[in-house]
Amino acid sequence: MAKYKMHLLVCGGTGCSASASAQIVSNLNEELSKQGLNNDVQVILTGCFGFCEKGPIVKVMPDNTFYTEVKPEDAATIVAEHVIKGRKVTRLLYTDPENKERISDSKHMGFYKKQLRIALRNCGFIDPENIDEYVSNEGYAAIAKVLTEMTAEQVIDEVKRSGLRGRGGGGFPTGLKWEIASKNHADQKYVVCNADEGDPGAFMDRSILEGDPHSVIEAMTINGFAIGATKGLIYIRAEYPLAIHRLQVAIGQAREYGLLGKDIFGSGFDFDIELRYGAGAFVCGEETALIHSMEGLRGEPTFKPPFPAQSGYMQKPTNVNNVETYANIPIIILKGADWFSKIGTEKSKGTKVFALAGQINNVGLIEVPMGITLREVIYEIGGGIKNGRAFKAVQTGGPSGGCLTEKHLDTPIDYDNLIAAGSMMGSGGMVVMDDTSCMVSIAKFYLEFTVEESCGKCTPCRIGNKRLSEILDKITKGNGTMADLEALRNLAAVIKDTALCGLGQTSPNPVLSTLDNFGNEYLEHVRDKKCSAGVCKSLMKYVIDAEHCVGCTACARNCPVNAISGEKKMPHVINTELCIKCGACIERCKFNAISIK
Amino acid sequence: MIKVKLAEDKINKIKEICAFFSNKPGEVINVLHKVQGELGYLPAEVQEVIAKELNMSVATVYGIVTFYSFFTMIPKGEHPISICMGTACYVRGSEKILDEFKRQLNIVVGETTPDGKFSLNCLRCVGACGLAPVVLIGEKVYGRITTDKVKEILAEYN
Ligand SMILES: Cc1cc2nc3c(=O)[nH]c(=O)nc-3n(C[C@H](O)[C@H](O)[C@H](O)COP(=O)(O)O)c2cc1C
Numbered sequence: 008m009a010k011y012k013m014h015l016l017v018c019g020g021t022g023c024s025a026s027a028s029a030q031i032v033s034n035l036n037e038e039l040s041k042q043g044l045n046n047d048v049q050v051i052l053t054g055c056f057g058f059c060e061k062g063p064i065v066k067v068m069p070d071n072t073f074y075t076e077v078k079p080e081d082a083a084t085i086v087a088e089h090v091i092k093g094r095k096v097t098r099l100l101y102t103d104p105e106n107k108e109r110i111s112d113s114k115h116m117g118f119y120k121k122q123l124r125i126a127l128r129n130c131g132f133i134d135p136e137n138i139d140e141y142v143s144n145e146g147y148a149a150i151a152k153v154l155t156e157m158t159a160e161q162v163i164d165e166v167k168r169s170g171l172r173g174r175g176g177g178g179f180p181t182g183l184k185w186e187i188a189s190k191n192h193a194d195q196k197y198v199v200c201n202a203d204e205g206d207p208g209a210f211m212d213r214s215i216l217e218g219d220p221h222s223v224i225e226a227m228t229i230n231g232f233a234i235g236a237t238k239g240l241i242y243i244r245a246e247y248p249l250a251i252h253r254l255q256v257a258i259g260q261a262r263e264y265g266l267l268g269k270d271i272f273g274s275g276f277d278f279d280i281e282l283r284y285g286a287g288a289f290v291c292g293e294e295t296a297l298i299h300s301m302e303g304l305r306g307e308p309t310f311k312p313p314f315p316a317q318s319g320y321m322q323k324p325t326n327v328n329n330v331e332t333y334a335n336i337p338i339i340i341l342k343g344a345d346w347f348s349k350i351g352t353e354k355s356k357g358t359k360v361f362a363l364a365g366q367i368n369n370v371g372l373i374e375v376p377m378g379i380t381l382r383e384v385i386y387e388i389g390g391g392i393k394n395g396r397a398f399k400a401v402q403t404g405g406p407s408g409g410c411l412t413e414k415h416l417d418t419p420i421d422y423d424n425l426i427a428a429g430s431m432m433g434s435g436g437m438v439v440m441d442d443t444s445c446m447v448s449i450a451k452f453y454l455e456f457t458v459e460e461s462c463g464k465c466t467p468c469r470i471g472n473k474r475l476s477e478i479l480d481k482i483t484k485g486n487g488t489m490a491d492l493e494a495l496r497n498l499a500a501v502i503k504d505t506a507l508c509g510l511g512q513t514s515p516n517p518v519l520s521t522l523d524n525f526g527n528e529y530l531e532h533v534r535d536k537k538c539s540a541g542v543c544k545s546l547m548k549y550v551i552d553a554e555h556c557v558g559c560t561a562c563a564r565n566c567p568v569n570a571i572s573g574e575k576k577m578p579h580v581i582n583t584e585l586c587i588k589c590g591a592c593i594e595r596c597k598f599n600a601i602s603i604k
Numbered sequence: 605m606i607k608v609k610l611a612e613d614k615i616n617k618i619k620e621i622c623a624f625f626s627n628k629p630g631e632v633i634n635v636l637h638k639v640q641g642e643l644g645y646l647p648a649e650v651q652e653v654i655a656k657e658l659n660m661s662v663a664t665v666y667g668i669v670t671f672y673s674f675f676t677m678i679p680k681g682e683h684p685i686s687i688c689m690g691t692a693c694y695v696r697g698s699e700k701i702l703d704e705f706k707r708q709l710n711i712v713v714g715e716t717t718p719d720g721k722f723s724l725n726c727l728r729c730v731g732a733c734g735l736a737p738v739v740l741i742g743e744k745v746y747g748r749i750t751t752d753k754v755k756e757i758l759a760e761y762n
C-alpha cells in the first residue's frame with residue numbers, strides 16, 4: 008500500500024453493497040480524478056468492517072477516520088474537505104449514543120473496544136481482490152514457513168498445541184482432526200472447506216470469504232501439506248455470489264503466483280483448489296451430507312463411523328474444516344501456538360466471530376475473545392437493546408441451539424458453558440430478542456425450519472419434528488393443553504436420542520431451551536390463552552383506547568381492510584370481525600392509543 | 605403440472621452444457637445450476653434431457669432437483685420477489701412484510717402472478733442482517749422495509 012499517500016477504504020460487504028457502496032466508490036474516483044489526485048489517493052473496496060448497522064462505511068487511512076452512513080452524494084464532500092483540506096467531515100462521524108460526542112477513530116467506539124480481530128484480521132483492511140495486499144500483510148508467509156522449515160508432524164503439533172477447536176459448530180479439536188487424517192494412508196486424500204453456512208441469520212463465513220479469501224486458500228494448502236493431500240475443495244452456497252466471485256479471483260491469482268499448483272516454493276509439494284456449489288439445503292452443512300452433495304448426489308447424511316477422515320470424498324480420507332477455523336491457521340503458524348493459546352478460556356482458545364443481529368442497536372459482525380460474557384457483547388459491543396426496550400432472550404447456535412435469558416448474561420462464552428446452559432456455540436449466529444418476541448413462536452419458527460430442511464432419511468427427524476412443530480402451532484393458536492407441554496418434552500427427548508445426524512439430534516434444542524427458560528410463557532399460552540408479546544394473532548384483539556385517541560384518522564387511513572371507523576377528531580373503533588391483526592394501525596398511531604389485549 | 609414443449613435450440617443448449625461437464629453423472633448439480641441459469645427453471649422435460657445425456661435415471665435427477673431448494677420446477681416471475689425469513693429478519697418483523705406482499709399481489713408463497721410479472725418466495729438470510737427486514741427483488745436488495753413501503757416498492761415495477 009506504499010505508493011499512495013492516502014487510502015479510502017469503502018466497505019464492499021453484502022450489507023453495504025446493498026446500500027450502494029459500489030456507487031460510492033465510483034463517485035469517489037470521479038471526484039479524485041476531477042481534482043487530479045488519482046495517483047495520490049487510492050479507493051479500495053474492502054470486505055466487511057463489521058459495523059453493518061451504520062453502513063455504508065468509509066474509512067480513511069492513515070488517520071483512521073471512520074465515516075458512517077455515507078451516501079454516494081457525500082463523495083464530493085469527503086474529497087473536498089478531508090482529502091484536500093485535511094478537515095474531517097464531522098456530520099459523517101459516528102456519534103457516541105451516550106455522551107453524543109462525535110468519534111473519529113473507530114478504536115474508541117464502544118463497538119470495537121472489546122473486540123479482538125484474529126480471524127477477521129484483514130477484513131476491511133485490504134482489497135480482497137488484490138493478492139499483493141494480502142502478501143504485504145504477511146500473507147502466504149505461513150505457507151512459506153511450513154514448506155521450507157517445518158515437517159508435517161510439526162505443523163500438526165503446532166495446531167494441536169494452539170488449542171484451536173472447530174468453528175463450524177461442533178468444536179472438535181482441529182489439530183487432532185488433522186492428525187487422524189494424516190495417519191490414514193491412501194493414494195489420494197482431500198481437504199475440504201465447509202462454506203455452506205446454513206444457519207439463517209449468520210454471515211461470518213461469508214464475510215471472511217468476501218473480505219479475506221486468500222487466508223482460507225493459504226490455510227487449506229497448509230492443511231494439505233500436513234495430512235498429505237494434494238487436492239482441496241471449497242463447498243460454497245450458490246446464494247453467495249460475491250463470495251464465489253472473490254474466491255475465483257483469489258484462486259486465479261494464487262495460481263498465477265505459483266502459490267497453488269505444482270511444486271509450491273520449490274518444495275516439491277503440489278496443491279490445488281476447486282469450488283463446489285451448494286444448492287440450498289441446510290443439512291448439506293453436515294460433513295457427510297456435504298461430501299455426498301459434492302459427489303453429485305442428494306445431500307443426505309450417513310452414519311458415522313466411518314468418519315470423513317477415514318472414508319470421505321470419493322471414499323478417500325478427507326479433512327473437513329470450517330471457513331473460520333481455516334482463517335485462524337496462518338496466524339497460528341506465524342505467531343505460534345503459545346501466543347494463540349494465551350487467548351480465551353481453559354478449554355476454548357482464541358476468538359469467535361459472531362453475527363450479532365436482531366433487536367439490538369449495533370447489528371454487525373464482531374470477533375471477541377472466548378470467555379467474554381454475553382452482557383459485554385450485548386450491552387457494550389452491541390450497544391444495548393433497540394428503542395430502549397427490555398432484553399428478553401439471546402439465541403445462539405441457530406436451529407441447533409437454544410434461547411438464553413437474563414440469568415445467563417454473565418456466563419463467559421465458550422463451547423462448554425454454552426452447552427451447559429442448554430444452547431451451543433454453533434457457527435456464530437447471535438440473535439437478540441426484546442419483549443416483542445414470543446418465545447413459543449420462536450421455537451415454532453426454528454421447528455418449521457427444521458421440518459423444511461430435514462432430509463427425510465430417518466423417522467425421528469422426519470416425523471418427530473413435524474409433530475413438534477404441529478404441537479407448537481396448536482399452542483400458538485390457543486388450542487394447546489397441559490398434556491401438549493408434556494408431549495413436547497417426551498418427543499424432544501426421543502428425537503434427540505434416536506435421530507441419525509446432527510440435524511435431528513439437535514433440532515429439539517430450541518423447544519427444550521424455551522420450555523426451560525420461558526416455561527411461564529408456554530403456560531400463559533395454554534392456560535390463559537394469552538400471548539403477552541403480542542405475536543400470536545389468534546390470541547389477541549386490537550382495541551383503541553378512547554381516552555388516548557384524538558381522532559387523527561391515521562389508523563383508519565392505513566388499515567388495509569377498512570376495519571377502523573370513526574369521525575375526524577373523535578375516538579375511533581376497530582371492528583374485530585374485519586380486523587386481520589396486521590398491526591399497521593399500531594405502527595401508525597402516534598398517541599399510543601391502540602393496544603393488543 | 606405445466607407441460608412444456610422444448611424448442612430444438614433449447615435442447616441443444618442443454619446438451620452443450622452436459623457436454624461441457626463431460627456428461628459425468630457426478631457433475632449433475634453443476635449441470636442443473638447452469639441449465640437453470642439459462643432457462644430460469646427446470647421443468648420435467650428438461651430433466652429428461654439431462655438424465656439421458658448423463659446416463660442417469662430421470663428419477664435420480666428429479667430426486668436431486670426436488671431435494672435442493674435452489675432448484676425450481678416452476679418458472680419465476682419477471683421480477684422474482686424473495687422475502688428474507690432468516691432469524692434476524694424474522695425477529696424484526698419479516699412475517700408481516702410477507703403477509704403484506706401476499707395481500708398486495710394476491711398470491712401465496714411459491715406462486716407467480718397470472719400476468720407473469722411477480723413471483724413470491726422466501727429465503728434464509730441474504731447476509732444483510734444489518735438491514736433487516738430484507739426483501740430481494742431480482743438482484744436488488746431492499747432493507748429496513750415496513751409494511752407501508754410494500755406498495756411503493758411494487759409500484760417501481762409497474
Ligand atoms: C445440521 C448440521 C449443519 C451444519 N452446518 C454447518 C455449516 O453450515 N458450516 C460448517 O462449517 N459446519 C456445519 N456443520 C458442522 C460440520 O458437520 C462439521 O462438523 C464442520 O464443518 C467441521 O469443521 P470444524 O471442525 O472446522 O468446525 C453442521 C453440522 C450439522 C449437524
Ligand code: FES
Nearest residue numbers: 688690693730733
Ligand atoms: S436474516 Fe435476513 S438478511 Fe440475514
